[in-house]
Amino acid sequence: MSEQTPPKAPRWAIWLPLALFVAFVALVMIGLYRPADRNVASTLVGKPMPEFQLPPALPGRPGLDSRQFANGSPHLVNIFASWCLPCRVEAPQLAALAKAGVPIEGISVRDTTEALQGFLAEHGDPFQRIGADDDGKVQLALGSSGVPETYVIDGKGVIRYQHIGEIRPEHIPMILDKLKEAAQ
């Protein structure tokens, strides 16, 4: 009837839907098999430590003031809690770092004095100062999304590195390197 023929597509075009489908499946498979990284990293790395003043977590011990970080030498800030199981795992590594002369400051999150005293008696106390972050505000101000987390702060009070999760024995050389970098 009509002489009008639809414009002819090239022969290879018939494979196009299949190719698109295969590409889509490949994308889904890559997404499925790659282990998901559920860590939320702080975007404050490279920026100055937010200002905060935390009351002492233990009677007779100093609290933590962010102005103490800009004293010219690098610090480790360890965010921990007595209820946190990985914190028990990292306790020997913190003790080793403290023994190596690294100043470690603690921030205890949503904790109680009694529980904290029990935790430190059992697992050791590597901290110079421990600030009590009972309502978790300073944890949020630091961009920390869990415990334990450890921050490397340089002598000017700038955050140089954030370690998410417990410090395992194999992480110690890396942490010491980060501290050395922060000291320069």
Add this chain to the structure above:
Amino acid sequence: MSSLPVSRLPVSRLIVVIVAALGLLSVVPAMAQEEQSTAPYAYRQLEDPAKEEKAQSLMETLRCLQCQGQSIADSDAPIAGSMRSLVRERIAAGEDPEAIRSWLIERYGDYVSYAPQLTSLTWPLFAVPAFLILLAVLLLRRRFRRGGEQ
């Protein structure tokens, strides 16, 4: 021969094993018990209903960092409690909800917010649908025109 060793256990021993396993299960979470947030507004609404409503609508669009499929309004994780209190206290102090959102994004990145922001990375998300609709309109117009001529 082919039966599993479990089936040879006397029933009474099996029950003991099950009870012991259940007992173990109830012990493990108890050890990981986290203190609930002691922040003042973690579980308490603001006195001013208008401000509470403002805080609520912001909290529904902020992600809990621990239980990442939930908003902080829905989550019972302690860190979500701390975040709720932060939001409510700042709203009570008269801060703009979007300022609180950007304060959190400054610390946790875009991931913390469920409301997508228009940035140099995300603009295709907004541009592609608009482009596709435009393309569809153009193609359909051409088609309808041709159909009309026949």
